[in-house]
Amino acid sequence: MHTSRHRRITAVCGVASLAVVASGCGGSEDAAASEDNPITLTVTTFGTFGYDDLYSEYEDQNPGVTIEANNINGSANARTDAFTKLAAGSGLSDVVAVEEGWLGSIMEVSDQFVDLNEHGAADIKDNWVDWKFEQGTDPEGRAIGYGTDIGPQALCFNGDLLDAAGLPSDREEVAEHLGGDEGTWEDYFDVGREYTEASGKAWYDQSGFVWNSMVNQMEEGYYTAEGELNIEGNEEMRAQFDLLAEATADGLSADQEQHDWGNGQGFVDESFATIVCPPWMLGTIQGQLEAAGGGPESGWDVADVFPGGASNWGGAFLSVPASSEQPAEAAELAAWLTAPEQQVKQSAAANNFPSTLEAQAEIVEAGTPNELFNDAPYGDIFESRAEGVVAQFKGPDDSVIQESVFRPVMEMIDSGEATADEAWDEAITLLNDVVVNN
Incomplete structure (x- = not known):
C-alpha cells in the first residue's frame, strides 16, 4: 500500500512508446521541464498499484518534475474522493486512477477529462488489448483513460x-x-x-x-x-x-x-x-x-x-482531469506509467496482469514462477x-x-x-x- 509522499520526477521526451510528445517536448512553445523550469504533477491511485519504484525510475531519468503521489485506501473511497472533487470543481490530481467498476460513472462526466487522443493516444492504442482501450473511450470517441491492468479470473x-x-x-x-x-x-x-x-x-x-x-x-x-x-x-x-x-x-x-x-x-x-x-x-x-x-x-x-x-473482474485506468493546469505533461506521465515496459515492472510489484499485449507476452515468455503460490506459472x-x-x-x-x-x-x-x-x-x-x- 502506498503512502502519501513527495518525489522529484522528470517528464521524459521521446519515450519509445509515445508517438506524440507532450507539451515541453519538441514543438511546444513552452520550455521543457528542467531543474531551471520545474513543475509539479500530482498522482492519485488506490489499493496496490506497484508504482513506487516506477516513480523513482522516472525521477532518476530526468530532474525537473516533482510528483506528489497519494494513495487512497480502497476503490470505493477513491470513487468518493474523485466525485467529491469533481462536484467541487477543484482538488483533483493531475493524474487520477479510475477503477473499472466506476468507469461508467466517469463516462457520464467524460467532458471533465482530457481527451488523450490530443496527446498521442490514437497512435499507441494498439499497445492494449482492444477491449481495454475501448473501455477507456467515451461515446464521442474521446480517450479518457490509459489502461493499467486487467482482471481475468x-x-x-x-x-x-x-x-x-x-x-x-x-x-x-x-x-x-x-x-x-x-x-x-x-x-x-x-x-x-x-x-x-x-x-x-x-x-x-x-x-x-x-x-x-x-x-x-x-x-x-x-x-x-x-x-x-x-x-x-x-x-x-x-x-x-x-x-x-x-x-x-x-x-x-x-x-x-x-x-x-x-x-x-x-x-x-x-x-x-x-x-x-x-x-x-x-x-x-x-x-x-x-x-x-x-x-x-x-x-x-x-x-x-x-x-x-x-x-x-477489475482493472484500472489513468486519466487526466480537465482541471489539470499541465495536461500535456500529465498525459505523458500517464502514458509512460502504462507503457508495456512499465506494466511488466508494475506486474512484478503488484501481482496484477498487464493490459498491454507486449507486456503480457514478456511475462509469459519469462515464465517466472510465483513462489508464494506453489511456484504457479503466473x-x-x-x-x-x-x-x-x-x-x-x-x-x-x-x-x-x-x-x-x-x-x-x-x-x-x-x-x-x-x-x-x-x-x-x-x-x-x-x-x-x-x-x-x-
Missing part, C-alpha cells in the same frame, strides 16, 4: 486443505475436478459440498466476491448494453443468486469480512479452501499472508480454471484466463450497486439472517433507495 485454492480432505490438490487436477473449460458454477458448488462434507470447513471465503464474479460473467450485468438497469425481473440473475444462496445455506461460505479476512488470519487458519482470483487478488492475498505471518508454507496455489468460463495461467474475456458494460452506478446493494445482502445470506427470497427482496428495496430514487 482464475481460482486460488489451498492445496494442503484439499489434500487433507481427500480431494485432488495438484493445480491441473483441481482444474479437471472442477470441470476444466466446461466447468460450471454448479460444478464448483458441488465440489465445495464434497470438501465441506469431508472437512467440516467452508469452501469459499464469503459470498460477496463470488456474486460479483457471477455477475461479471453475464453478457449483461447490472446494466444492459444500452445503459438501462438490469436487475429487477432479470431471471438469469435471480437464478444465479438462488444458486449461490443455496450453496451458502449448505455451509460453503466462511462468512469472512470483505478485504479483511481477520487481518489475514483466514488465509492461515484453514477457514476456507478457495477464493475467486483475478490476478490483482494474488497481491491482496500476499499482503494478507504477510499480515498474518504466513507465506509459501501456507499452502496456497492458483489453478487455470474458473466456473462458467472467462470472466474479468503468466501462463492468466494469459489463458484472459482468452475469451469480453468487457461487460458498466453503468454509472455499477460499483454503488455492488457495494451498497448486494454487499449487505450477501452479508445477510452469509450470516443466515435471510433466505434467498428475503435477501432478493431486500436487494430490490436497497436498489430503489440507493439508485432509482436517489
Whole structure:
C-alpha cells in the first residue's frame, strides 16, 4: 500500500512508446521541464498499484518534475474522493486512477477529462488489448483513460486443505475436478459440498466476491448494453443468486469480512479452501499472508480454471482531469506509467496482469514462477484466463450497486439472517433507495 509522499520526477521526451510528445517536448512553445523550469504533477491511485519504484525510475531519468503521489485506501473511497472533487470543481490530481467498476460513472462526466487522443493516444492504442482501450473511450470517441491492468479470473485454492480432505490438490487436477473449460458454477458448488462434507470447513471465503464474479460473467450485468438497469425481473440473475444462496445455506461460505479476512488470519487458519482470483487478488492475498505471518508454507496455489468460463473482474485506468493546469505533461506521465515496459515492472510489484499485449507476452515468455503460490506459472495461467474475456458494460452506478446493494445482502445470506427470497427482496428495496430514487 502506498503512502502519501513527495518525489522529484522528470517528464521524459521521446519515450519509445509515445508517438506524440507532450507539451515541453519538441514543438511546444513552452520550455521543457528542467531543474531551471520545474513543475509539479500530482498522482492519485488506490489499493496496490506497484508504482513506487516506477516513480523513482522516472525521477532518476530526468530532474525537473516533482510528483506528489497519494494513495487512497480502497476503490470505493477513491470513487468518493474523485466525485467529491469533481462536484467541487477543484482538488483533483493531475493524474487520477479510475477503477473499472466506476468507469461508467466517469463516462457520464467524460467532458471533465482530457481527451488523450490530443496527446498521442490514437497512435499507441494498439499497445492494449482492444477491449481495454475501448473501455477507456467515451461515446464521442474521446480517450479518457490509459489502461493499467486487467482482471481475468482464475481460482486460488489451498492445496494442503484439499489434500487433507481427500480431494485432488495438484493445480491441473483441481482444474479437471472442477470441470476444466466446461466447468460450471454448479460444478464448483458441488465440489465445495464434497470438501465441506469431508472437512467440516467452508469452501469459499464469503459470498460477496463470488456474486460479483457471477455477475461479471453475464453478457449483461447490472446494466444492459444500452445503459438501462438490469436487475429487477432479470431471471438469469435471480437464478444465479438462488444458486449461490443455496450453496451458502449448505455451509460453503466462511462468512469472512470483505478485504479483511481477520487481518489475514483466514488465509492461515484453514477457514476456507478457495477464493475467486483475478490476478490483482494474488497481491491482496500476499499482503494478507504477510499480515498474518504466513507465506509459501501456507499452502496456497492458483489453478487455470474458473466456473462458467472467462470472466474479468477489475482493472484500472489513468486519466487526466480537465482541471489539470499541465495536461500535456500529465498525459505523458500517464502514458509512460502504462507503457508495456512499465506494466511488466508494475506486474512484478503488484501481482496484477498487464493490459498491454507486449507486456503480457514478456511475462509469459519469462515464465517466472510465483513462489508464494506453489511456484504457479503466473503468466501462463492468466494469459489463458484472459482468452475469451469480453468487457461487460458498466453503468454509472455499477460499483454503488455492488457495494451498497448486494454487499449487505450477501452479508445477510452469509450470516443466515435471510433466505434467498428475503435477501432478493431486500436487494430490490436497497436498489430503489440507493439508485432509482436517489
